[in-house]
Amino acid sequence: PVNADRIAEDIDALAGITEPDHPWTRRAFSPLFLEGRAYIEARMKAAGLETRIDAGGNLIGRRAGAKPGLGTIMVGSHSDTVPDGGRFDGIAGTISALEIARSLRDRGIELDHDLEIVDFLAEEVSIFGVSCIGSRGMTGQIPEAWLGRTSGDRTLSQGIAEVGGNPSVLLAQKRPDLAGFLELHIEQGPVLEAENKDIGIVTAIAGITRIEITVEGRADHAGTTPMDRRADALVAASQLVLDIRSRAADQAKTPGHFAATVGEFRIEPNAANVVPSKVVLLIDGRAEIRSDMEDFLAWIDNAVQKIAADHGVTIKPPLRVSDNMPTPGAPVLLETLERACDTVGAKHRRMASGAGHDTAWIAKVAPAAMIFVPCKEGRSHCAEEWAENDDIAMGAAVLFEAVRDMDKN
Amino acid sequence: PVNADRIAEDIDALAGITEPDHPWTRRAFSPLFLEGRAYIEARMKAAGLETRIDAGGNLIGRRAGAKPGLGTIMVGSHSDTVPDGGRFDGIAGTISALEIARSLRDRGIELDHDLEIVDFLAEEVSIFGVSCIGSRGMTGQIPEAWLGRTSGDRTLSQGIAEVGGNPSVLLAQKRPDLAGFLELHIEQGPVLEAENKDIGIVTAIAGITRIEITVEGRADHAGTTPMDRRADALVAASQLVLDIRSRAADQAKTPGHFAATVGEFRIEPNAANVVPSKVVLLIDGRAEIRSDMEDFLAWIDNAVQKIAADHGVTIKPPLRVSDNMPTPGAPVLLETLERACDTVGAKHRRMASGAGHDTAWIAKVAPAAMIFVPCKEGRSHCAEEWAENDDIAMGAAVLFEAVRDMDKN
Numbered sequence: 001p002v003n004a005d006r007i008a009e010d011i012d013a014l015a016g017i018t019e020p021d022h023p024w025t026r027r028a029f030s031p032l033f034l035e036g037r038a039y040i041e042a043r044m045k046a047a048g049l050e051t052r053i054d055a056g057g058n059l060i061g062r063r064a065g066a067k068p069g070l071g072t073i074m075v076g077s078h079s080d081t082v083p084d085g086g087r088f089d090g091i092a093g094t095i096s097a098l099e100i101a102r103s104l105r106d107r108g109i110e111l112d113h114d115l116e117i118v119d120f121l122a123e124e125v126s127i128f129g130v131s132c133i134g135s136r137g138m139t140g141q142i143p144e145a146w147l148g149r150t151s152g153d154r155t156l157s158q159g160i161a162e163v164g165g166n167p168s169v170l171l172a173q174k175r176p177d178l179a180g181f182l183e184l185h186i187e188q189g190p191v192l193e194a195e196n197k198d199i200g201i202v203t204a205i206a207g208i209t210r211i212e213i214t215v216e217g218r219a220d221h222a223g224t225t226p227m228d229r230r231a232d233a234l235v236a237a238s239q240l241v242l243d244i245r246s247r248a249a250d251q252a253k254t255p256g257h258f259a260a261t262v263g264e265f266r267i268e269p270n271a272a273n274v275v276p277s278k279v280v281l282l283i284d285g286r287a288e289i290r291s292d293m294e295d296f297l298a299w300i301d302n303a304v305q306k307i308a309a310d311h312g313v314t315i316k317p318p319l320r321v322s323d324n325m326p327t328p329g330a331p332v333l334l335e336t337l338e339r340a341c342d343t344v345g346a347k348h349r350r351m352a353s354g355a356g357h358d359t360a361w362i363a364k365v366a367p368a369a370m371i372f373v374p375c376k377e378g379r380s381h382c383a384e385e386w387a388e389n390d391d392i393a394m395g396a397a398v399l400f401e402a403v404r405d406m407d408k409n
Numbered sequence: 410p411v412n413a414d415r416i417a418e419d420i421d422a423l424a425g426i427t428e429p430d431h432p433w434t435r436r437a438f439s440p441l442f443l444e445g446r447a448y449i450e451a452r453m454k455a456a457g458l459e460t461r462i463d464a465g466g467n468l469i470g471r472r473a474g475a476k477p478g479l480g481t482i483m484v485g486s487h488s489d490t491v492p493d494g495g496r497f498d499g500i501a502g503t504i505s506a507l508e509i510a511r512s513l514r515d516r517g518i519e520l521d522h523d524l525e526i527v528d529f530l531a532e533e534v535s536i537f538g539v540s541c542i543g544s545r546g547m548t549g550q551i552p553e554a555w556l557g558r559t560s561g562d563r564t565l566s567q568g569i570a571e572v573g574g575n576p577s578v579l580l581a582q583k584r585p586d587l588a589g590f591l592e593l594h595i596e597q598g599p600v601l602e603a604e605n606k607d608i609g610i611v612t613a614i615a616g617i618t619r620i621e622i623t624v625e626g627r628a629d630h631a632g633t634t635p636m637d638r639r640a641d642a643l644v645a646a647s648q649l650v651l652d653i654r655s656r657a658a659d660q661a662k663t664p665g666h667f668a669a670t671v672g673e674f675r676i677e678p679n680a681a682n683v684v685p686s687k688v689v690l691l692i693d694g695r696a697e698i699r700s701d702m703e704d705f706l707a708w709i710d711n712a713v714q715k716i717a718a719d720h721g722v723t724i725k726p727p728l729r730v731s732d733n734m735p736t737p738g739a740p741v742l743l744e745t746l747e748r749a750c751d752t753v754g755a756k757h758r759r760m761a762s763g764a765g766h767d768t769a770w771i772a773k774v775a776p777a778a779m780i781f782v783p784c785k786e787g788r789s790h791c792a793e794e795w796a797e798n799d800d801i802a803m804g805a806a807v808l809f810e811a812v813r814d815m816d817k818n
């Protein structure tokens with residue numbers, strides 16, 4: 001029920017709007033991002049949608065329904081990227097949503113509900129250091145303190161205003177009209193490809209917990225200080241990295257998605273001939289089942305105490321930088337999506353999302369769910385990220401059927 | 410035979426010439442460094458020395474001897490510091506050397522040999538990324554390629570010229586007149602303090618070997634990539650850090666000073682939600698006995714292969730960034746220094762230097778040796794670095810006696 005060529009054309013066109021030396025970079029709040037949005041807006045208009053930027057800086061294309069007051073079905077994703085990556089991450093979902101609107105028009109189908117196609121602002125961690133600005137902003141979930149965050153000489157508040165949002169009314173945003181929300185996204189993991197499935201129906205978006213740990217040792221001369229008189233922060237932190245890895249690997253073998261990664265790691269003074277005095281590292285933990293994360297947090301508290309004692313360093317109590325709960329997909333929509341898969345003949349399975357998504361924020365105020373399409377070798381957030389257009393089109397067809405199904409209720 | 414108060418006065422005066430917010434910073438090639446040198450030069454002149462800057466940018470104060478042609482006895486150290494540290498490192502030796510000249514003059518003692526008091530240029534790793542520029546420069550040991558190294562828009566060659574050196578004749582420098590060289594330095598380690606000794610007579614300056622290792626894994630999404638499908642460069646590098654530590658600790662238990670430290674450690678992309686794809690780390694190895702270093706180098710080659718296999722990462726063959734041999738102190742001078750200790754009643758022991766020093770470069774062209782004085786808790790290269798003035802004065806007295814002894818031969 002959708003036109004695969006049109007999807008490919010739009011995704012390719014957006015891929016062309018990139019920093020030439022850093023494909024496929026189109027970071028939120030940048031001139032390139034606005035150029036990408038101008039393209040999407042033009043395509044929305046060509047599809048007969050009425051466009052606007054909401055208070056949260058989201059680009060929305062609207063098609064009124066036959067029965068005013070029944071509420072809005074919203075479908076979409078985001079068009080911003082991380083640095084150096086993301087040809088499909090977000091874009092596949094935004095364009096698939098747009099294709100639904102085009103297909104409905106081509107077929108002369110009128111929905112009872114209003115339909116909105118959305119391109120959320122800044123889903124990725126942006127230059128302001130935070131993510132999912134648009135989906136949080138649309139639903140009044142931006143912490144007030146975030147608005148004052150700066151990047152260069154701009155505040156987030158100014159950044160939102162510059163893309164056409166309205167920061168002054170942001171905290172009061174609500175979308176009581178939302179009848180349901182759907183998002184298509186590339187899996188960003190290897191499971192669908194490995195199992196030769198077309199569609200993943202996302203049972204839950206894992207909670208993301210970020211834990212900062214500061215290891216403090218003593219800066220000593222690397223040439224002269226006897227090996228047995230050192231308090232080497234890097235040695236202690238290395239032990240912690242290995243312990244986290246093995247604990248996470250064990251946890252991952254039990255039911256429910258679990259992962260923990262040390263992705264940020266910075267040593268001081270970082271000088272060739274000085275014993276490292278300090279390491280600050282950030283653990284990124286993901287859990288589909290909340291009690292898994294609570295077990296992990298308790299384990300970390302003990303692990304750092306043991307390492308501090310073993311290595312003669314000081315480790316402050318782990319700092320919980322952020323801690324979000326897992327978000328289940330709306331059960332009724334999971335069933336709708338399964339029926340849609342069967343209608344279009346897509347091989348599907350239920351699975352958790354280890355990655356965070358705008359859907360998790362919309363799910364706080366309305367029934368919401370998402371589907372995954374396969375991507376090559378599970379790679380994402382890199383230039384090599386790839387998804388086959390036929391797989392994306394299959395996903396768009398599933399969304400098309402699901403939207404029609406939702407419209408009946 | 411020396412005046413402790415004069416030593417204290419000069420060391421305090423130099424401590425006053427520092428970046429106010431970063432005591433005790435006076436980095437080579439900076440305006441503050443030149444200010445420090447102006448102070449030292451004025452004090453050299455006040456001591457009746459004839460001052461000059463040699464081709465290598467070293468500040469030298471000269472006192473002609475009674476018997477021209479007998480050669481030069483040189484004593485000194487350096488006045489530059491690392492960032493944020495070094496109230497005594499180098500300075501104690503430069504000022505002690507100056508005090509010898511003053512004391513000789515006060516007592517009306519004329520030496521047969523010419524005497525030169527030297528403040529070497531840029532002993533510490535400088536803004537040009539290399540160290541011991543002055544002692545190498547004085548003796549024709551600066552690799553030609555170094556002269557083109559840049560810092561900002563200056564080349565090292567320009568930097569040397571700006572402090573008054575002559576880069577155009579640098580590579581041809583020789584000091585065939587040098588009859589002997591002595592340096593006093595703080596220990597920069599905890600041994601003398603722990604053993605309640607006044608003086609360490611340095612049997613050998615450990616060779617310094619720097620080994621760069623690049624661990625390459627795969628950047629994957631930290632949320633979605635199953636724990637058992639990762640090639641995490643940080644996990645592999647952490648194992649390497651622990652293995653190096655335990656190997657170095659074992660090696661240190663055998664005779665001869667040995668240490669190995671990972672002091673520089675950088676991960677990519679260093680993003681919270683990305684599995685680290687790359688770690689570049691630098692090992693700083695020190696060995697008093699060359700075969701210890703050779704054993705260590707062979708061990709490292711094997712260790713990285715095992716880790717690469719265990720963790721599914723790629724590790725290029727370790728890159729030997731620099732590799733200097735251990736430098737023994739001239740045996741005749743070690744005996745001279747021991748006699749001098751006995752003369753002034755200093756409790757002494759022989760020991761290796763784990764740190765590199767200008768003495769190691771001068772030792773390539775002339776008999777050279779050095780002594781250590783205790784420093785607090787072995788701390789150096791930090792604001793807390795401390796040495797008692799009486800300990801420094803005791804060391805200066807030892808040098809005074811040693812110089813008089815050398816002059817007789």
Ligand SMILES: NC(=O)NCCC(=O)O
Nearest residue numbers: 124354355356357632682
């Ligand atoms: N989908 C996605 O990559 N979101 C970014 C947030 C995260 O999961 O790390």
Ligand SMILES: NC(=O)NCCC(=O)O
Nearest residue numbers: 223273533763764765766
């Ligand atoms: N003495 C000293 O700290 N020299 C710097 C070179 C080194 O040993 O790391």
